[in-house]
Amino acid sequence: MKKIIKKCTHQDCNLKTYNHQNKCILHCYKNGWTTEPKAVYENIDYNIFWNELRKFIDYFHTNNGNDILIFEGIVFPEFTKYNKPLTSNIDEPLTNDYYFWKKGETRSFKKMAHFKNCIFYNFDFNLMKCESLILDNIEVKGTLSISNCDIEYLSINIKVIETLKIETLKNLELNIYNSNINCSIFNNISLKSIKFLNSTFNKIKLTNLVIEKGIFENINFNYIEKYSNIKIEDINKFQYLSVYTKKTNDREYFRFFKNYFFDKRDYIEANKMYKREMDTYLKITFNELMKPQNIFENFQNLIILGFGKISSNFGQSWFHSLILIIIVLFFNIYYTSKLKLSYLFSGYANLWDKMAQLFYIKDIENFGMIDLLFKVLIALLVYQLTITLKRKTRF
Numbered sequence: 001m002k003k004i005i006k007k008c009t010h011q012d013c014n015l016k017t018y019n020h021q022n023k024c025i026l027h028c029y030k031n032g033w034t035t036e037p038k039a040v041y042e043n044i045d046y047n048i049f050w051n052e053l054r055k056f057i058d059y060f061h062t063n064n065g066n067d068i069l070i071f072e073g074i075v076f077p078e079f080t081k082y083n084k085p086l087t088s089n090i091d092e093p094l095t096n097d098y099y100f101w102k103k104g105e106t107r108s109f110k111k112m113a114h115f116k117n118c119i120f121y122n123f124d125f126n127l128m129k130c131e132s133l134i135l136d137n138i139e140v141k142g143t144l145s146i147s148n149c150d151i152e153y154l155s156i157n158i159k160v161i162e163t164l165k166i167e168t169l170k171n172l173e174l175n176i177y178n179s180n181i182n183c184s185i186f187n188n189i190s191l192k193s194i195k196f197l198n199s200t201f202n203k204i205k206l207t208n209l210v211i212e213k214g215i216f217e218n219i220n221f222n223y224i225e226k227y228s229n230i231k232i233e234d235i236n237k238f239q240y241l242s243v244y245t246k247k248t249n250d251r252e253y254f255r256f257f258k259n260y261f262f263d264k265r266d267y268i269e270a271n272k273m274y275k276r277e278m279d280t281y282l283k284i285t286f287n288e289l290m291k292p293q294n295i296f297e298n299f300q301n302l303i304i305l306g307f308g309k310i311s312s313n314f315g316q317s318w319f320h321s322l323i324l325i326i327i328v329l330f331f332n333i334y335y336t337s338k339l340k341l342s343y344l345f346s347g348y349a350n351l352w353d354k355m356a357q358l359f360y361i362k363d364i365e366n367f368g369m370i371d372l373l374f375k376v377l378i379a380l381l382v383y384q385l386t387i388t389l390k391r392k393t394r395f
C-alpha cells in the first residue's frame, strides 16, 4: 500500500508534516520542545529545524537573489540560552553551520531580512549583520533581544510580547509601530532616528540613548521604570505628540521633557511636565520619609512640596490659591475677632470688607503671634497665586 505523505497546511508550503502536527518543522508550534541545558542547538528537533531553514534560505535565494530574505509564518524555537557565537567578529567566516547560516558564510542577512507573521519563543538577534531587519506582525512568547548587531534599519510591529530588549547598537533607524509591549528595555544605542507610533509600552526603561531625530506619537507609557542619560541632538527634529504617561518612579523623564518643551517655548506643555515632575518628587519624598539618613531633609522637602501641591497644584491652579486665601482670611477673622459664626454670616458683619482689611496691619497695638502666622501664610499664598498666574499667562 502506498503511504500518503501529508503536506504542511501552511499556504504555499510543500514540506511534509512534522511530529503528528498538521504543519511542517518550520511552521509547527514548538511548545513541547525542550529548553533543558545542552539540549538546545544540538537537540534532534532543533537540528532538523535549522537544517530545514537553511535549505529554505537556499531555495529562497535561488529564486529571489542573495540580498533579501522573507520568512513567512515560521515558528522559531527557543534557542538562545546556551549558544554563544563562536567569535565576536561578525565578518569572520563560520567554521560550522550556525543557525541561519552555513559553514563558510558570515553572519549576515545582507540587504534585508523580513520576518512576517512569525512566532518566536525566547530569541536573540545577536552579533549579526543586516541592512534592514523587519519584524512585521510577529508574536513573541518570551523575550526578544536585539543586541551588538550591525543593523541600519530596524522596523518592529509586535502583536504580543513579554520583553523586548534592544541594546548596544550604532547608527540605527528604529521604528516601532502598532505594538503592544509588556516590558521594554532600550539601552546604549545611537539613533539616527527613532519613531514610536501608535503603541503601548507597559513598562519601559530608556537609558544611554543619543537621538538625532525622532517622533513619539500616540504612545502610552504605562510605567516608566527608568529614564536616564538621554540626549536629543536637535530638539527641533524631535516631536512629542499625544504621549500618555501613567506613572513613574523616575522624575527624570518629566524633568527632561519639561526642559524640552521649555526650550521649544511651549510653556503650557512645559508647565504640565513640571507638575508631573513635582508630583513624582512628592511621591518619592513621601515614600522615603522615614529613611534614617536624611529624615530631617525629607521632612523639610515634604512640607514645601505638600504646600506647593495644596496651594496651587504645582502651578496648575490659581483657583486653589485664591480659595485658600479666602479661607485663611476667614479663619484669621474668626480666631482673632472672637465673633460667632452666625454673626459673621449674618450680613451685619461685612465679612468681605473685614477680609480685605486683613491684608493690612491696622491695629498694631493688638498685633500678636497668631496674626503674624496668618499674615505669613497669606503672603505665601499670594506668592503662589502670583506664580501660578504668571505660569498660566506666559505664552
Ligand SMILES: [Zn+2]
Binding pocket: 008, 009, 010, 013, 014, 015, 023, 024, 025, 026, 027
Ligand atoms: Zn510548512
